[in-house]
Amino acid sequence: MIEFESRLSTALRASFAAIDVPAAPSFLRPPQARRRTFAALLTFAAAIALCIAVKAEGPALARTFGQTLSFFVRTPDRDLPATVPAISFDAALRTPEFAVVRPAGLPRDARFVSAQRFSEHGTAPILAFNYLVHGRPLLLVESHERHPGDTWKPDPAEARSDARTVVRITNTCDLADCSGQMTMFRVGTTSVLIAASQGALSANPSERRAQIARIEAAMRHER
Amino acid sequence: MEAARAGDQRALAQLLEQSWSWTYRLALRVLRSPDRAQDVAQDACLAVLRGLPRLRDAGAYRGWLARTTLRLCTQQQSRPDVELDANLPSNDGADLEGALDLTAAVELLSQTLRVPVLLFYGLDLTTAEIAEALEIPDGTVRWRLAEARRKLRGTLEPTCAAPLEKTS
Numbered sequence: 567m568i569e570f571e572s573r574l575s576t577a578l579r580a581s582f583a584a585i586d587v588p589a590a591p592s593f594l595r596p597p598q599a600r601r602r603t604f605a606a607l608l609t610f611a612a613a614i615a616l617c618i619a620v621k622a623e624g625p626a627l628a629r630t631f632g633q634t635l636s637f638f639v640r641t642p643d644r645d646l647p648a649t650v651p652a653i654s655f656d657a658a659l660r661t662p663e664f665a666v667v668r669p670a671g672l673p674r675d676a677r678f679v680s681a682q683r684f685s686e687h688g689t690a691p692i693l694a695f696n697y698l699v700h701g702r703p704l705l706l707v708e709s710h711e712r713h714p715g716d717t718w719k720p721d722p723a724e725a726r727s728d729a730r731t732v733v734r735i736t737n738t739c740d741l742a743d744c745s746g747q748m749t750m751f752r753v754g755t756t757s758v759l760i761a762a763s764q765g766a767l768s769a770n771p772s773e774r775r776a777q778i779a780r781i782e783a784a785m786r787h788e789r
Numbered sequence: 790m791e792a793a794r795a796g797d798q799r800a801l802a803q804l805l806e807q808s809w810s811w812t813y814r815l816a817l818r819v820l821r822s823p824d825r826a827q828d829v830a831q832d833a834c835l836a837v838l839r840g841l842p843r844l845r846d847a848g849a850y851r852g853w854l855a856r857t858t859l860r861l862c863t864q865q866q867s868r869p870d871v872e873l874d875a876n877l878p879s880n881d882g883a884d885l886e887g888a889l890d891l892t893a894a895v896e897l898l899s900q901t902l903r904v905p906v907l908l909f910y911g912l913d914l915t916t917a918e919i920a921e922a923l924e925i926p927d928g929t930v931r932w933r934l935a936e937a938r939r940k941l942r943g944t945l946e947p948t949c950a951a952p953l954e955k956t957s
Binding site for chain 2: 570571573574575577578579580581582585587588590
């Protein structure tokens, strides 16, 4: 029996060791590799008093991914729908690695790949979260601009001149003080969703184009 | 472990790396789906981040991590669309022809017996840790291990009896 157990143990240990473990998400990487991500996340946690969440229902997204996706933009200090887990700012500060992994509303198949910081505009960074949804890339760009005067409310015609392929611009957020626009466009095979609670991109056209260019560059880098 | 709990970022990163690999391997063996296993490993590591400050006994970490992982696996299994990886043996239709090895035989066990075997022989958890992970008495763990061994020997006897006898 002891010999049998020994063989069993050896076989199972070997089978576990033979499993090819994929790379851990960026927030679990060793310090040097993940320092930039951590810095971005910590800055994010410190900068946003409004928390993540995005809501948009979309035929365009449904066409893109074969099902209706929902994103939510909500602030943590407001009543949240029962189906949307609230992520408080305090909780985000305690566990900054956290909540971006799977924002409320993303489908279960959405796999967090990485978080990036594209720019600092005023006091709010513009952050993007790379996901794979059904094996296809989705870049969720999120920002909570604290200076309404600086914000840009997407205009379809203007957006089309900035983005390569605008899929959809919609008003989805029902908060009284939220512009709630979302701009979705495609770069290559990647869908980019810019969710704005109070404006995600700069009001300055040249700066805005530069922001989008950085998004595109980052996406190329991701590939 | 203690350094990670004290806030040492490097120690925490190392702990998370180890936990990632450990939970992924366990989840893959339980769920047989790389995608679901990654989801479980990710959620388990988040649970580590959130739960580490509250973990009183560092020696209980493995049992706690196993329990968390298995609970997440159960949640994954409750989903109707869990797909199986063709590279891992399924326990459907026990075809034992050919070179059946111990690992494949373990896959043929029911999950009730398979998980304790994986934890005990594959990941070196003690029966006490497994009892903690599965939230069952230690005696039940020992019984399941004994039952699993009995079934494995019965399964393997037609093909492996001779080699086993040679080495004993």
